[in-house]
Amino acid sequence: MSLKVSVKKRFKGFSLDVSFETNNEYLGSGKSMTLKCIAGIVTPDEGYIELNGRVLFDSEKKINLRPQDRNIGYLFQNYALFPNMNVEENIGAGLRLTSAEKKKKVSELVKSFHLQGLESKYPGQISGGQQQRVALARCIAYKPDVLLLDEPFSALDSHLKSQLQAEVLELLRLYEGEVLMVTHSMEEAYKFCKNLVIIESGSSALFGKTKEIFRKPGLVSAARLTGCKNISGCTISEDRIYANDWDFEIWTDSIPAGISSVGINSESFEIWDDPDKDLNVMECNIVDIIESINGYTVIFQNKNNINTANMYFDVKKEEWNNRKNKQELFLKIASDSLLLLK
């Protein structure tokens, strides 16, 4: 597999300009690899990496700064705490200060990362969440220009995750620089990130503001990554879109050029109890209903043509149980919740 990434963007106080290609074998779509290249842990085959106007890597000019000279904080997936050092020593490992200054700085960090009482414990003796805080404190102590987080919550139990996400969000406010986070969780991306780069099978597909991407993914791949379960190829005529996979016509205005697919988020359907049929209301043939903690996932097809693809409708329990017409199901696709995709 080969990886090509091309990201050029100026952030406030931080500009990232990465474009490289590597032919190493690895799993995943290249998210972690991108971070590793930036941190200098992995050397890209060719390309160019610039941070705040400083060239970190340039294959043409044979520039390749050592990780030590890049001043980039990297939070490893498994935290990579030094098992032979206690919490205090781990946090102070990268500091080049006199021992008195170091002690002061470390005790400040211990306090702000809520690690009091654990100073002389070894990584093996503390919990996963505490280990993560130590690793984060260790990165931030070193005052990096940019902080890279490699799937920071993947090593944690799911019941701890949301609590720790909130904690980490708060701790990251202590850090003044920019943060680059790799995740495969849309939820994490939405919670943590202002800007988003979507990397699909090794190449960057999309770059933009997170909330905008979630609202208007624009690309089929982005829509899929933001969790859109209903995507269909389409043909366009003047004021309506025909969704091929659903054998269904959707009326909408202002269709931009080049649209090849449409998507509907599974939460965006509206149960249509009104006996008068409106535009964009589909009569549904229910295939299956899956119950989850807070609601149901209704799997259905267009009743007029049961050879069409399955569609997914996520609905709250209350809404589903209180629907008036329980014999039949009609769903309305609001034209403003329709995702027009290239």
Added chain:
Amino acid sequence: MTAGTKTKIPSLSSDKEIDMKLSPILISMKTASLAIVITFFLGLITARWIVKIKSEKVKMLLDGILTLPMVLPPTVMGFFILFVFGVKRPLGKFLLEFFSVKIVFSWTATVIAAVIISFPLMYRAARGAFEQVDQNLIMAGRTLGMSEGKIFWRITLPLALPGVASGGVLAFARGLGEFGATAMIAGNIENVTRTLPLAIYAEVAAGNMDSAMNYVVVVMAISFVVIVLMNYFTLKGRKYLYKGKVK
């Protein structure tokens, strides 16, 4: 206690008292101690250097050369050392003429023999231990701005310590027991190059089994104490691992 002192001690295998010279014990202790210090650091440095080499072919070749002293008969190594340091050889001649230092048949030769023969044990153990250290930890050190030297002394070496220490134990034991190469290049000169293994050989050759038995006991005692001590320090050095299990 000076070299050559004779001590009256009870024989271990019969009830009559025998003479045991202390000089082989002293010479052996001095030789093995100095040899292990040299071997230890030489092995560490070499292992660190080999681990860093990127080309697998070069690595394999160098590893083969560095391990040879372990697999070749010690007499062959002794022959090679003679070949280098012999007074009629360029290096031996140079040392003799310009520094008036004669290596062969001197105490220094016992140390050289012990170092060369015990080196592969130290080097291989250290290399294996270094390669076992999680690369992520080394990378973490680098991204934290730690210099390569600091990473080695604060991360790699402490984490590799159990392996390194066991290599040290083996190398010390091998150095203490070195016989073949020592006999070739240092000879068996009483009070100068007669180490414990050579003394045992000499006593047995002279038919003094009682005296030989006493040296044997001394060698076994020293070896045993050293191994126990090393295991103890290894355990202490890895306290974090054992502590880590207590939640």
